[in-house]
Amino acid sequence: MAFIELKDVTYTYPLMKEPALKNISYTFEKGKFYGIIGENAGGKTTLCNLLRGLIPHFYKGKLRGETIVNGEDIKKVNIDLLSTQIGYVFQNPFTQISGVKKSVFEEIAIGLENLGVPKQEIIDKVLNIAKLVNIEHLLQNDPNALSGGQRQRVAFASVIAMDMDAFVIDEPTSQLDPEGTAGIFEIIHMLKEQGKTVILVEHKIDLLAQYADEMLVMHKGEIIAGGPTKEVLSDISLMEKGAMLPHTVLLNHELNQKNIYLDHVPVTKDDCIRQLRTRMSS
Numbered sequence: 049m050a051f052i053e054l055k056d057v058t059y060t061y062p063l064m065k066e067p068a069l070k071n072i073s074y075t076f077e078k079g080k081f082y083g084i085i086g087e088n089a090g091g092k093t094t095l096c097n098l099l100r101g102l103i104p105h106f107y108k109g110k111l112r113g114e115t116i117v118n119g120e121d122i123k124k125v126n127i128d129l130l131s132t133q134i135g136y137v138f139q140n141p142f143t144q145i146s147g148v149k150k151s152v153f154e155e156i157a158i159g160l161e162n163l164g165v166p167k168q169e170i171i172d173k174v175l176n177i178a179k180l181v182n183i184e185h186l187l188q189n190d191p192n193a194l195s196g197g198q199r200q201r202v203a204f205a206s207v208i209a210m211d212m213d214a215f216v217i218d219e220p221t222s223q224l225d226p227e228g229t230a231g232i233f234e235i236i237h238m239l240k241e242q243g244k245t246v247i248l249v250e251h252k253i254d255l256l257a258q259y260a261d262e263m264l265v266m267h268k269g270e271i272i273a274g275g276p277t278k279e280v281l282s283d284i285s286l287m288e289k290g291a292m293l294p295h296t297v298l299l300n301h302e303l304n305q306k307n308i309y310l311d312h313v314p315v316t317k318d319d320c321i322r323q324l325r326t327r328m329s330s
């Protein structure tokens with residue numbers, strides 16, 4: 049079932065001449081995992097702002113075309129209600145952290161308190177998510193005195209703790225090391241397994257290739273490619289438009305130039321290894 053439908057959407061921020069989103073059409077289905085990639089300033093965060101209703105309810109400016117969320121025009125949706133249906137992890141973790149809570153525990157609990165969740169349930173949920181995100185040792189710390197990476201994990205935890213049906217997550221691992229990144233991806237994958245809709249902006253393309261059902265590539269405010277992950281990431285020409293492609297796709301491209309051809313473009317390491325094994329044994 050369609051969750052969010054965009055039909056020829058163009059959006060221009062207040063006082064700006066150039067639109068940040070241009071003629072965007074795409075359908076996001078319930079329960080799928082979408083990866084969004086593309087060059088800096090390509091419009092990824094702006095698209096997230098639209099999906100979450102911050103455009104047009106918080107960011108004014110000019111919005112044309114149709115954005116339908118759960119069957120309702122985004123211009124008419126109740127933004128407070130939407131905020132309980134779609135969790136949003138902001139690109140900048142400083143934006144997410146309230147600045148009013150004394151401990152990381154309280155910070156993660158805010159959203160649950162606002163939703164009116166019973167106290168014992170809040171405690172259980174916070175402890176559970178803290179364990180998952182590996183911040184148990186920080187629960188009593190001051191949220192304003194965390195490092196960038198810790199802050200990012202707390203911001204992520206505070207949104208994920210609210211058991212919503214859909215999540216829009218904007219670059220949650222930019223400050224994290226490979227281990228921290230893998231942990232976040234595992235949790236996002238788990239959300240998908242639970243049937244939740246996930247829309248994730250990320251630069252870690254090898255991980256997206258492994259987990260995302262569909263990929264969108266943004267360039268100068270447009271979606272220049274969108275569809276099943278394998279199809280989208282097999283297109284080497286996207287490199288010229290500032291999109292990062294998986295290592296295995298680049299390797300395949302180099303092999304092709306030496307007249308070595310695999311069965312199909314491998315977008316994940318597992319697929320690449322499988323194809324090489326078959327080739328070697330034949």
Ligand SMILES: Nc1ncnc2c1ncn2[C@@H]1O[C@H](COP(=O)(O)OP(=O)(O)OP(=O)(O)O)[C@@H](O)[C@H]1O
Pocket residue numbers: 061062064068086087088089090091092093094095139266
């Ligand atoms: N609040 C704003 N007001 C005016 N212009 C904005 C605003 N936010 C973003 N823009 C502009 O809109 C365009 C798209 O920006 P956006 O932040 O959506 O790109 P992005 O793909 O998320 O980039 P990045 O990879 O750096 O996060 C850019 O030209 C940017 O300068």
Ligand SMILES: [Mg+2]
Pocket residue numbers: 092093094139218
């Ligand atoms: Mg951004």
